[in-house]
Amino acid sequence: MGFFVRIDILTLFPAMFRGMLDSSIVRIAIEKKLADVRLSNVRNFTYDRHRSVDDTPYGGGPGMLLRPEPIFRAVEAIAWTEHTAPELLLMTPQGEPFTQHIAQQLSLKKHIAIICGHYEGFDERIRIGLKPWEISIGDYVLSGGEIPAMAIIDAIIRLLPGALGDQQSPESESFQNGLLEYAQYTKPIVWRDMPVPEVLSSGHHQKIRDWQFRSAYERTLARRPDLLEKFLQKNSQVLDKSKNTSFPP
Ligand SMILES: C[S@@+](CC[C@H](N)C(=O)[O-])C[C@H]1O[C@@H](n2cnc3c(N)ncnc32)[C@H](O)[C@@H]1O
Incomplete structure (x- = not known):
């Protein structure tokens, strides 16, 4: 039996996901091969000496922004399966508020890729060039997209047929x-x-x-x-x- 959904996570902090992928319903769903979750470290897609993923904003302003090159390369490196591009999600507080309805829509996809931001935000060309579906998990600002990505992955995986045991059901x-x-x-x-x-x-x-x-x-x-x-x-x-x-x- 093939996987129901493949989820690629593009992050600078892959270690943050270990606890959630190794616990509870998500772990069981992965063991049952309902979901194939893969972690990509965006830093592996930097080719300069300092492996820099971020830089200061043009025009000034606080903080550092994620540079476009490693993100574009990481997205392009994901092996497209079945000749279809994944549904590309970008975690941002400026995105569409995440709801159960969106979780249901995503649970029907074969392949999802999630870009987790960090620092002050992204170079705008990530939005312009990759045209991701921008999603927010609420009107507050977290330090990175990892926790939002975990919330979304959990909400999707528990909707996959067979992920919850016979005794449980998402229906009610x-x-x-x-x-x-x-x-x-x-x-x-x-x-x-x-x-x-x-x-x-x-x-x-x-x-x-x-x-x-x-x-x-x-x-x-x-x-x-x-x-x-x-x-x-x-x-x-x-x-x-x-x-x-x-x-x-
Ligand atoms: C400190 S935040 C940057 C916030 C950005 N300066 C702004 O005002 O929109 C760093 C990253 O965390 C993630 N993030 C923070 N809050 C989020 C939320 N409510 N929903 C989704 N992602 C969030 C995003 O990936 C964001 O790029």
């Missing part, structure tokens, strides 16, 4: 269907005067599903009304038809 997780996930309980049935809602141990599947839907709905309304509005717009027809029946429709 937050964002997957447009709502936050419902409240959940495990043993003991009562803890410090806080009982598990009775319905959850009733064995009545439809009532449990109704309760879970209500919980997800109320939680989304309280915490993320923006998500609920989108969910209602998307599902208005289905919800309308099912007014007198149980949720989820």
